[in-house]
Amino acid sequence: MESNYEEVYAKYFPKVYLYIFTICHDEHIAEEVTQEAFFKALKNISSFKGECKLQTWLCQIAKNTLYDFYKKENRQVSIENYSNELISDIDLIIAFEQNNQIIKVHECLHHLEEPYKEVFTLRIFAELSFKQIGELFNKTDGWARVVFYRAKKKLLEELK
Missing domain, CATH: 1.10.1740.10 (RNA polymerase sigma factor, region 2, helix turn helix motif)
Incomplete structure (x- = not known):
């Protein structure tokens, strides 16, 4: 051990x-x-x-x-x-795992429009920083943060 x-x-x-x-x-x-x-x-x-x-x-x-x-x-x-305001990424993952909603999350994610879908995916599944995501889109890390939290909010609303 x-x-x-x-x-x-x-x-x-x-x-x-x-x-x-x-x-x-x-x-x-x-x-x-x-x-x-x-x-x-x-x-x-x-x-x-x-x-x-x-x-x-x-x-x-x-x-x-x-x-x-x-x-x-x-x-x-x-x-x-x-x-x-700032539901943490880990808290979001915990909620998904505890409710066995991974499939539902992916379905909802599939219906999100861009750039929400890609930013959320890069942040949660690829574990990229907001700075890295911003650089990928030639934007600021603040832009990536806002898009991510809007995507997260939309997903949570969809899951309720």
Whole structure:
């Protein structure tokens, strides 16, 4: 298990760290929370049932760890701000996996017009940054971010 854990840590730590960093915008907090999340994951690995991807499970632990961190620090964090305006990519994936809606998502995605379809696909499935997506379209990263969130909003509306 030890070498397997080291492989998991090496593979997923950067992704989980970036996820937490996008929420908190603080390198030190993101690193501390991510390390704590991996410790919790190792301690509770028996509770991982494989109902979602390992990365999704780790990100969920990390997000909960971040909220616990903020509670300890007496900081106010509004979950609604994240879920209404900037629903995170991982949260979106978690919702799809938990509801077994992957096929439905792909059907809805197929009906999206361009550039929404391509930007969403590049962001979620190719895991490209907004900067990389903007460069592909000869646009700014801000443009890519706006198009992505509009595409995500349209997909969520379609799925409801």
